[in-house]
Amino acid sequence: MRTSLVLAMAAAMLGCGRPGDRIRTVELPGASPLVSFRIVFLTGAASDPEGKQGLANLTAAMLAQGGTSRRSYQEILDEMFPMATEVRYQVDKEMTTFSAVTHVDNLERFYALLREMLLEPGWREEDLKRLREQTINFLRVSLRGNNEEELAKEVLYHEIYRGHPYGHHNAGAVAALERITRADLERFYKEQYTQSRLILGLAGGYPKDFPARLKRDFARLAPGAPAPVERPAPADIEGVQVRLIEKQTRSVAFSIGFPISVKRGDPDYLPLLLMQAYFGPHRTSGGRLFRRMRTERGLNYGDYVYIEYFPRGMFQLEPDPNLARPQQIFQIWIRPVEPATAHFALRLALWELDKLIREGIPPDEFEQARRYLAKYVNLLLKTKDAELGYAIDSLYYGTPQYAEYVREGLKTLTLDQVNAAIRRHLRTRDLYIVAVTAEAAALADRLASEAPSPMRYNAPKPPELVAEDKQVERFRLGIERAQIRIIPVEEVFER
Amino acid sequence: MAPAAGAADKAFPYAYDQYDLANGLRLISVPTDFPNVVSVYIVVHAGSRNEVEPGKSGFAHFFEHMMFRGTRRYPKERYEAVLREAGAASNAYTTDDRTVYHTTFSKEDLETILEMEADRFQNLDYSVEDFRTEALAVLGEYNKNAASPLLKLHEVLRATAFDRHTYKHTTMGFLEDIKDMPNQYAYSRQFFDRYYRPEYTTIVVVGDVDPKAVRALVEKHWGGWKRGTYQARIPAEAPQRAPRSAHIDWHSPTLPWVWVAFKGPAYSDTEKDQVTLDLISFLGFSETSPLYKKLVLEEQSVDSLSVANPDRVDPYLFTVMARVKKQQDVDRIRDEILATFRSFCDQPVDAARLKAVKSHLRYRFALELDNSAAIAATLAAYVGLRRTPETINRVYELYRQITPEDVQAVARKYFVDSGRTIVTLSARGAK
Numbered sequence: 001m002r003t004s005l006v007l008a009m010a011a012a013m014l015g016c017g018r019p020g021d022r023i024r025t026v027e028l029p030g031a032s033p034l035v036s037f038r039i040v041f042l043t044g045a046a047s048d049p050e051g052k053q054g055l056a057n058l059t060a061a062m063l064a065q066g067g068t069s070r071r072s073y074q075e076i077l078d079e080m081f082p083m084a085t086e087v088r089y090q091v092d093k094e095m096t097t098f099s100a101v102t103h104v105d106n107l108e109r110f111y112a113l114l115r116e117m118l119l120e121p122g123w124r125e126e127d128l129k130r131l132r133e134q135t136i137n138f139l140r141v142s143l144r145g146n147n148e149e150e151l152a153k154e155v156l157y158h159e160i161y162r163g164h165p166y167g168h169h170n171a172g173a174v175a176a177l178e179r180i181t182r183a184d185l186e187r188f189y190k191e192q193y194t195q196s197r198l199i200l201g202l203a204g205g206y207p208k209d210f211p212a213r214l215k216r217d218f219a220r221l222a223p224g225a226p227a228p229v230e231r232p233a234p235a236d237i238e239g240v241q242v243r244l245i246e247k248q249t250r251s252v253a254f255s256i257g258f259p260i261s262v263k264r265g266d267p268d269y270l271p272l273l274l275m276q277a278y279f280g281p282h283r284t285s286g287g288r289l290f291r292r293m294r295t296e297r298g299l300n301y302g303d304y305v306y307i308e309y310f311p312r313g314m315f316q317l318e319p320d321p322n323l324a325r326p327q328q329i330f331q332i333w334i335r336p337v338e339p340a341t342a343h344f345a346l347r348l349a350l351w352e353l354d355k356l357i358r359e360g361i362p363p364d365e366f367e368q369a370r371r372y373l374a375k376y377v378n379l380l381l382k383t384k385d386a387e388l389g390y391a392i393d394s395l396y397y398g399t400p401q402y403a404e405y406v407r408e409g410l411k412t413l414t415l416d417q418v419n420a421a422i423r424r425h426l427r428t429r430d431l432y433i434v435a436v437t438a439e440a441a442a443l444a445d446r447l448a449s450e451a452p453s454p455m456r457y458n459a460p461k462p463p464e465l466v467a468e469d470k471q472v473e474r475f476r477l478g479i480e481r482a483q484i485r486i487i488p489v490e491e492v493f494e495r
Numbered sequence: 496m497a498p499a500a501g502a503a504d505k506a507f508p509y510a511y512d513q514y515d516l517a518n519g520l521r522l523i524s525v526p527t528d529f530p531n532v533v534s535v536y537i538v539v540h541a542g543s544r545n546e547v548e549p550g551k552s553g554f555a556h557f558f559e560h561m562m563f564r565g566t567r568r569y570p571k572e573r574y575e576a577v578l579r580e581a582g583a584a585s586n587a588y589t590t591d592d593r594t595v596y597h598t599t600f601s602k603e604d605l606e607t608i609l610e611m612e613a614d615r616f617q618n619l620d621y622s623v624e625d626f627r628t629e630a631l632a633v634l635g636e637y638n639k640n641a642a643s644p645l646l647k648l649h650e651v652l653r654a655t656a657f658d659r660h661t662y663k664h665t666t667m668g669f670l671e672d673i674k675d676m677p678n679q680y681a682y683s684r685q686f687f688d689r690y691y692r693p694e695y696t697t698i699v700v701v702g703d704v705d706p707k708a709v710r711a712l713v714e715k716h717w718g719g720w721k722r723g724t725y726q727a728r729i730p731a732e733a734p735q736r737a738p739r740s741a742h743i744d745w746h747s748p749t750l751p752w753v754w755v756a757f758k759g760p761a762y763s764d765t766e767k768d769q770v771t772l773d774l775i776s777f778l779g780f781s782e783t784s785p786l787y788k789k790l791v792l793e794e795q796s797v798d799s800l801s802v803a804n805p806d807r808v809d810p811y812l813f814t815v816m817a818r819v820k821k822q823q824d825v826d827r828i829r830d831e832i833l834a835t836f837r838s839f840c841d842q843p844v845d846a847a848r849l850k851a852v853k854s855h856l857r858y859r860f861a862l863e864l865d866n867s868a869a870i871a872a873t874l875a876a877y878v879g880l881r882r883t884p885e886t887i888n889r890v891y892e893l894y895r896q897i898t899p900e901d902v903q904a905v906a907r908k909y910f911v912d913s914g915r916t917i918v919t920l921s922a923r924g925a926k
Contacts, residue, residue: 032865034861034862074788074792077783078783081783081851081852081855082850082854082855083855083858084854084856084858084859084862101865103861103862105858106858126792126795129795133798133820137818137820140748141748141750141818145747145748145749146643146644146645146749147642147643148639247747249641249642249747251638251639253642284584284585285563285575286578286579295571296628298627298628298630298632298635300632300638301632301635301636302635314639317584318584335635335639337638338634338635368576368579368580369579371579371580372579372582373582375581375583375600375601376582376583376584377582378532379532379582379584379599379868382532382599382866382868383865383869384865457627457628458630459623459624459628460624461624490748
C-alpha cells in the first residue's frame with residue numbers, strides 16, 4: 001500500500017518569490033464576531049526520531065502550554081484569561097494543529113500572543129518538566145489506568161503499525177519521553193516547523209488584510225522541504241491476532257481492526273463511508289451493529305465502526321478535523337461488555353461483519369444510508385471552526401469542499417459499488433482483536449477453545465433471534481492459542 | 496451571528512419568542528442566521544433529583560433510555576428510520592435536575608421531527624421484554640463509566656455530604672439499584688405518568704426557523720397533550736453541623752485525588768450568593784489563580800486542579816479537586832486548598848482581578864454561542880433552572896454588580912468548617 005499526496009506535489013510546484021510564498025492559506029471570511037485560527041504544520045508523531053517517541057507532541061505542548069522567549073507561561077495565561085481564549089494543540093501522525101477562537105474585540109491582543117507563542121518559543125526547563133510529567137501521567141494514569149475503551153483503541157493502532165512510523169502512541173512512550181531534552185525540542189522545531197509544511201487557516205470576522213499579515217509574520221520560519229509523501233505499508237497480519245491487556249476492571253472492552261488502503265479522495269472512500277453510515281455510525285443508535293448488539297440484546301452501551309482515526313470518541317459526537325493521514329484502518333469499537341457475555345459479543349460483532357461482507361447492504365438500507373449521509377454531512381460543518389478544519393483537510397487530500405464532495409459523490413454511488421468495496425477491503429481474518437480485561441488467561445483459553453458461548457437473557461426473545469444465537473454461539477473466530485498475547489497493563493506505552 | 500437590534504448589551508444576544516400553551520407546555524424559539532440547521536432541545540424538568548423513593552436511584556436516566564423504545568405509530572425501527580432520513584444527530588442526557596432530548600437536523604424536516612417527538616412524549620409504549628433488555632444497556636453504561644475513579648469519587652462525595660436530599664446519589668444511580676432495574680417495569684410506567692407531562696416540559700427550538708410557524712406546529716402536535724397532577728416532594732437537606740470526610744481505596748494504580756467541597760446555595764438569578772461563588776471559583780482556582788500558579792506551575796506537585804460550582808435547583812456543592820503527583824503531598828495540598836478558601840474570608844479580593852474574571856465570563860459565554868446547536872444546548876441548561884432565556888441576562892447583570900466586599904461576605908457565609916466535606920482517593924497500598 002503506497003500512497004502519494006496531491007498536496008505535496010502542489011507545494012513543490014510553488015515558486016520562491018515573496019516572503020511566505022511557500023506558505024499555504026485557507027481563508028473562510030464571514031460576518032461572525034468570532035475569529036477561528038487553525039495553524040497546521042504537516043509534521044507529527046510519524047516524524048518522531050527513533051528512541052524519541054513523543055517528541056512531536058512535546059514540542060507542540062511546549063509551544064501551546066509553555067512560555068515564550070519574552071513571557072513565562074503564567075504571564076501568557078494571565079493575558080489570555082480576560083479574553084477567555086486559549087491555544088489548543090493536537091498532534092497526529094502527519095499533522096500538528098494549533099487552534100483557537102477569539103472574539104473580534106480581542107483579535108489584535110490575542111494574535112500578538114499567538115504569534116509570539118508559535119514563533120518565539122521559550123524552551124524553559126520548568127515547562128519541559130511539567131509537560132513531560134503531564135504527558136507521562138496521561139499515558140500511565142488517564143489512558144492506561146482510567147480509560148479502558150480508549151486504551152483498547154490505541155493499543156489496536158499500536159499493534160497494527162508495529163515497526164512502522166505510526167507504531168507508537170501520538171503522545172509517545174514513557175522511556176522515550178524521559179530521554180527528551182530541550183535540545184531535541186529545539187532541533188525538532190527548527191527542522192519540522194517550516195514554511196513548506198505550514199497551512200494557515202482563518203475563519204470568521206477578521207480584517208481583509210489579516211491573512212497577508214500572518215503570512216509575512218510566519219515567513220520568519222525556515223523555508224524547509226515539503227512533508228514526506230509516502231509511508232511504507234504496515235506489515236501483513238497473519239490470522240486472528242489477539243492482544244489481551246490485563247488490568248483490574250469490571251468489564252471487557254474490545255477494539256477490532258486491520259489496515260485499509262483507502263483515504264479521502266480515493267474511489268472507494270465514499271462507498272466505505274456509506275458502509276460506515278449503515279453498519280455503525282459513531283454514537284448513534286441507527287447503525288446495524290448497535291441495533292443487533294445493544295437494542296436487541298442489551299450486550300453493552302454501544303457498538304460502532306470507523307474508516308478514519310477518531311480519537312476521544314467517548315467524549316464527543318463529531319470527529320475532530322486535522323487528523324488527516326495517507327493510511328487508515330477499519331475498526332470496530334465494542335463498548336465494555338459483562339465478562340460472562342464477552343465471548344458471545346465478540347462473536348456477534350464478527351458474525352455481523354461476516355454477513356455484511358457476504359450479503360452486502362440491502363437495497364432499502366442503502367438508499368436510507370445515502371439520504372442520511374447527504375444531510376448529516378451538513379451537521380459536521382455546523383461551526384465556522386469545523387468548516388475551517390475540514391477545508392484544511394480537503395487541501396491535504398486534494399478533494400473538494402467536504403460536504404460538496406460527499407453529497408456529489410453520493411448522487412452517482414451505486415449499491416454494487418458499495419458492496420464491491422466492502423468485499424475488496426473488509427475481512428474477518430488477518431486482523432487484530434484487542435481486549436482490556438481482568439481475567440486475561442481465562443479469556444484466552446475460552447477464545448482459543450472456540451467452545452460455544454450460549455447467551456441467556458433476562459426476558460423472552462423472539463424465536464428468530466434465539467435461533468440465530470444458536471449459530472452465533474458457535475461462530476468460529478479462527479483464533480489459535482499461539483496468536484494470543486497477554487500484556488500486563490503496566491507494560492503498555494512504557495517503551 | 497447578528498443579534499437583534501436593541502439586544503446588543505444583553506448577555507444572551509438573540510431575540511426569542513417565549514410562548515405558553517394552554518396545557519402548561521412552554522415553547523422557546525430562537526431564530527438565528529446560521530443557515531439550514533435547526534436544533535430542537537426538549538427539556539423535562541425532572542432528573543435524578545426527582546428519585547425520591549428508596550431503591551430507585553438512576554431511574555430518571557434509565558427512563559431517558561426507554562424514551563427511545565418507540566410508540567405504536569413510531570416503533571423504534573421507524574423512529575430510527577425517520578431520524579436517519581433527516582440526517583439528524585439525536586441524543587439525550589440526564590442530570591440532577593433535568594432530562595434533555597436533543598435533535599439537530601436540516602430545516603425542511605422540522606415538522607417531521609416535532610410530530611414524531613410529540614408522539615413519543617404522549618404515547619410512549621414499550622414491552623416488559625424491551626424494558627428488561629434496555630436495563631442491561633444502562634448497566635453497560637455504568638461499566639464504561641466505572642473505568643475512571645471519578646465515578647466512585649462522585650458517588651462517595653454525594654453520599655458523604657448529603658443525608659436526606661436526593662442529591663445524595665449520582666444521576667447514574669447506585670450499582671445495586673441499576674442491577675435491580677429490570678424488575679421495575681411498573682415503576683417506569685408511573686415515572687412516565689408523573690413527569691412526562693406538559694407542565695414539566697419546555698421545548699427549545701433554535702436555528703433557521705420562523706417563530707410563528709414553530710408556534711403553529713407545536714400547537715398542532717403538542718396542544719392535545721394532557722396536563723398531569725403529580726407534585727414532586729423533594730426532601731430538604733438539614734443544615735450540616737460538622738465537617739465530614741471519606742477515603743476511597745482504589746483497586747488499581749492511579750494518582751491520588753483530593754476533593755474539597757463546601758455546601759453552597761441553589762441557583763438564583765436574583766440573589767448574589769451563587770454568582771459570587773462563580774466568581775470565586777475563577778479567582779481562587781482557575782489557571783490564573785495564585786494556587787494554580789503555585790501547585791501546578793511552580794512546585795508542580797499537582798497535575799490537575801479543577802473547580803466546580805454547578806447551578807442546581809436546590810442547594811448543592813462548591814468543589815475543588817486536585818490530582819496529586821505524590822501520595823505524601825496529599826495532606827499538604829488539601830491544606831493549601833483550605834487556606835485558599837480562608838483567604839477569601841480574610842480579605843477582599845483585588846478589584847482588577849475581579850474585573851478580569853467578569854471579562855472572562857462574558858467572552859467565554861459569547862464564544863460558546865457559535866452555532867445553533869450550541870445556543871440550544873446553552874439555553875437548555877438555563878431553561879432547566881428557570882424556564883426562560885431571560886434568566887441568563889439577569890445572571891450576567893448580577894455578575895456585573897458584584898464587588899470585592901460581596902466576595903468576602905459570601906465567602907464568610909459558605910466557607911465554614913461545618914459545611915465542609917473532603918474526599919480522598921488513592922491506589923490501594925499507596926504510600
